[in-house]
Amino acid sequence: MMNEEQNLRAGFVSFVGRPNVGKSTLTNALVGEKVAITSPKPQTTRRAIRGIVHREDGQLIIVDTPGIHRPRTLLGERLNALVEATLGDVDVIGFCVPANEKLGPGDRFINDRLEDFPRAKKVAILTKVDEASKTEIIDQLTRLGELREWDAIVPISAVTDEQLDVLSDVLLCMMPHSPMLYESDQTTDENEDDRIAELIREATLEGAREELPHSLAASVDDREEREDGLLAIYGSIYVERDSQKGIVIGKGGSQLRSSGERARHEIEKLLGRRVFLSLRVKVMKEWQRDPKALGKLGF
Numbered sequence: 001m002m003n004e005e006q007n008l009r010a011g012f013v014s015f016v017g018r019p020n021v022g023k024s025t026l027t028n029a030l031v032g033e034k035v036a037i038t039s040p041k042p043q044t045t046r047r048a049i050r051g052i053v054h055r056e057d058g059q060l061i062i063v064d065t066p067g068i069h070r071p072r073t074l075l076g077e078r079l080n081a082l083v084e085a086t087l088g089d090v091d092v093i094g095f096c097v098p099a100n101e102k103l104g105p106g107d108r109f110i111n112d113r114l115e116d117f118p119r120a121k122k123v124a125i126l127t128k129v130d131e132a133s134k135t136e137i138i139d140q141l142t143r144l145g146e147l148r149e150w151d152a153i154v155p156i157s158a159v160t161d162e163q164l165d166v167l168s169d170v171l172l173c174m175m176p177h178s179p180m181l182y183e184s185d186q187t188t189d190e191n192e193d194d195r196i197a198e199l200i201r202e203a204t205l206e207g208a209r210e211e212l213p214h215s216l217a218a219s220v221d222d223r224e225e226r227e228d229g230l231l232a233i234y235g236s237i238y239v240e241r242d243s244q245k246g247i248v249i250g251k252g253g254s255q256l257r258s259s260g261e262r263a264r265h266e267i268e269k270l271l272g273r274r275v276f277l278s279l280r281v282k283v284m285k286e287w288q289r290d291p292k293a294l295g296k297l298g299f
């Protein structure tokens, strides 16, 4: 028993990179359950969500951070502070770059910031290799190699599962010797209401126009066991302007009905039971700049 314990490794890893490079999808693929929101629209990951990869030889605890970018609002500043606090504390930082796009100033900006976290090992992860040709992959690996002295460089695809086992091995090797840090049935330590709120937010975004992502938030306000066996969940969607409220609700409420359907479906999968979901859309002017509103929404 003693010997077995001594061989275990466990620690924290965070994936960073430009919006849309596949950080959330990678987290989900490694953890094997939907814990971080994925969305085709950029800059939608707002909360540090943890997913845990359980292995016989240890645990990888994934801390999913919002993207690193220049702050323009109070929300932006708080997100950056969150990124700093998170990255200052992890064992490994996985820098994600897509194989099918050229390295750009955004990637270089983030790569330069990695200097601020000397404690963490740094792994370059080339994502979406299923969407790139062999030559593109080789070119990109060469360019990545020129950025810095990486502890490892791993090409992967979270969609075709290519090399995910290799990435998991590489990351675990870099973790400190440690007993398991979480129970084996735990895949995330995020509060269940927060996960439900993320699902509502994600479903709302799916049907929304481009201008919405930055000004949309969701919360779970109440839940209630109903006599018919359904769990009633009452949630709110917050927008900044009346015009956005119109977009979220749609003509005759059609938009809200279909995003509510999608959200309910995902929530039922998460909870493993049938749910009645009631959503209200509220206007909270300038919530991204208002400390009180941010506090209320958990930022």
Ligand SMILES: Nc1nc2c(ncn2[C@@H]2O[C@H](COP(=O)(O)OP(=O)(O)OP(=O)(O)O)[C@@H](O)[C@H]2O)c(=O)[nH]1
Pocket: 017, 018, 019, 020, 021, 022, 023, 024, 025, 026, 037, 038, 039, 040, 041, 042, 043, 044, 045, 066, 067, 127, 128, 129, 130, 131, 156, 157, 158, 159, 160
């Ligand atoms: N083909 C392919 N598409 C991928 C892969 N990983 C992610 N995607 C797609 O890329 C888009 C962005 O993925 P996300 O995981 O949301 O990206 P992210 O980096 O978490 O984005 P933010 O939350 O905006 O920071 C989604 O449409 C994914 O389906 C992959 O390995 N292959």
